[in-house]
Amino acid sequence: MKAHYGYKDGSGDYFIVIDSDKCDGCGECINACPNGVLELILDEFDIEGGTMVAVKDEHRKKIKYSCAPCKPVSGERKIPCVLSCRTNAITHSW
Amino acid sequence: MSQITTQEYWRWPEYRYTVPEKDWHNAKILTAGIDIGSVGSKAAVMLDGELYAYAVIRTGGVSEETAIKVTKWALEGTDLEIEKIHQVVGTGYGRVNVPFANRTITEIACHARGAHYVYGPTVRTVLDIGGQDCKAIRCDERGKVLSFLMNDKCAAGTGRGLEVFADLVGIPIQDLGKVSLQVEKEPQPVSNTCVVFAKAEALALLRQGWSKEKVAAAYHAAMADRITDLLTRVGVSKDFVITGGVSKNDGIVQRLSRLLNVKPLSPKIDPILAGAIGAALFAKALQEKHLGLR
Numbered sequence: 001m002k003a004h005y006g007y008k009d010g011s012g013d014y015f016i017v018i019d020s021d022k023c024d025g026c027g028e029c030i031n032a033c034p035n036g037v038l039e040l041i042l043d044e045f046d047i048e049g050g051t052m053v054a055v056k057d058e059h060r061k062k063i064k065y066s067c068a069p070c071k072p073v074s075g076e077r078k079i080p081c082v083l084s085c086r087t088n089a090i091t092h093s094w
Numbered sequence: 095m096s097q098i099t100t101q102e103y104w105r106w107p108e109y110r111y112t113v114p115e116k117d118w119h120n121a122k123i124l125t126a127g128i129d130i131g132s133v134g135s136k137a138a139v140m141l142d143g144e145l146y147a148y149a150v151i152r153t154g155g156v157s158e159e160t161a162i163k164v165t166k167w168a169l170e171g172t173d174l175e176i177e178k179i180h181q182v183v184g185t186g187y188g189r190v191n192v193p194f195a196n197r198t199i200t201e202i203a204c205h206a207r208g209a210h211y212v213y214g215p216t217v218r219t220v221l222d223i224g225g226q227d228c229k230a231i232r233c234d235e236r237g238k239v240l241s242f243l244m245n246d247k248c249a250a251g252t253g254r255g256l257e258v259f260a261d262l263v264g265i266p267i268q269d270l271g272k273v274s275l276q277v278e279k280e281p282q283p284v285s286n287t288c289v290v291f292a293k294a295e296a297l298a299l300l301r302q303g304w305s306k307e308k309v310a311a312a313y314h315a316a317m318a319d320r321i322t323d324l325l326t327r328v329g330v331s332k333d334f335v336i337t338g339g340v341s342k343n344d345g346i347v348q349r350l351s352r353l354l355n356v357k358p359l360s361p362k363i364d365p366i367l368a369g370a371i372g373a374a375l376f377a378k379a380l381q382e383k384h385l386g387l388r
């Protein structure tokens with residue numbers, strides 16, 4: 001399942017997409033994130049349970065700004081959460 | 095308990111129902127789904143995965159009490175008691191506050207599962223437009239969520255945005271959609287999607303001498319555009335359904351159908367219950383697992 005956290009506004013699409021089928025809840029991305037944007041949540045999408053990563057509630061409506069430090073307008077982009085994930089469970093829409 | 099009706103059309107009258115020809119004594123698996131929303135709370139009781147009894151009430155100040163009240167009301171007139179129900183799943187915004195729930199499942203998963211029950215198994219996209227937020231969910235043939243997106247950042251594209259506009263033009267909110275369709279030619283959508291700016295823009299159009307109908311059309315068109323934008327991110331596949339209070343606004347539904355080139359299915363049961371029904375179906379799966387049946 002692909003969970004889209006974020007929003008769209010006049011300036012563009014700002015979503016962090018977590019693929020729950022790939023995320024094993026290892027927590028590496030949480031450690032890698034300098035701004036405390038991510039957290040581990042219970043997988044409440046099925047009765048099987050388990051844990052998965054999500055964008056914290058308080059960052060969902062301002063994700064463009066929360067993640068701005070990781071996204072230089074020029075030069076090489078090294079997004080810590082994306083790089084830290086071995087299973088490629090995290091993608092960004094912008 | 096009496097029925098309550100209100101002007102705010104995405105809030106519902108309180109009501110309950112028991113399917114008359116069903117007897118719970120014959121059922122192997124008794125389950126319930128309790129959906130505690132920010133405005134309304136719903137309980138659905140199912141016998142072997144078939145709807146038996148349900149109730150819809152306003153959410154009170156204490157969610158725990160609301161959960162008990164709505165479930166007891168659903169069971170009213172039957173001799174089934176909460177304690178006899180094998181598994182209960184809580185969902186919705188107040189799902190952790192259902193004291194007798196065995197598990198909690200997000201409203202997104204319950205909505206998708208419930209939509210399959212309410213509209214049939216061909217449903218692949220569920221658009222839920224409520225008073226405060228808008229959710230787009232794509233699911234598979236079993237009602238399992240494949241992709242979802244929730245927008246609660248901005249009021250444009252929710253019932254709240256319509257409320258602001260209804261006040262501005264002085265049209266009762268339940269008539270707004272109809273009024274917006276009373277134009278010969280669709281005007282340009284208002285250019286701003288933000289409620290605050292869209293309101294100012296609508297006001298300016300009224301001052302320029304546009305009719306209320308034309309301004310309503312422009313406003314609804316902008317809302318439909320915005321919702322379409324959101325939907326394209328998760329993707330739209332048929333069959334398509336619209337749930338939530340705004341599904342009662344024809345002005346939005348017809349414009350969305352045109353923009354997305356899909357015709358929404360009609361429900362067999364009040365779609366307000368989709369979350370609670372989905373939760374009761376998850377509870378059934380839980381009981382089957384418990385019995386070693388899956």
Ligand code: SF4
Nearest residue numbers: 023024026027029085
């Ligand atoms: S690093 Fe990847 S797999 Fe690990 S918790 Fe984060 S998203 Fe999930």
Ligand code: SF4
Nearest residue numbers: 033037067070080081
């Ligand atoms: S882009 Fe940076 S701030 Fe945003 S979630 Fe990833 S690591 Fe955290």
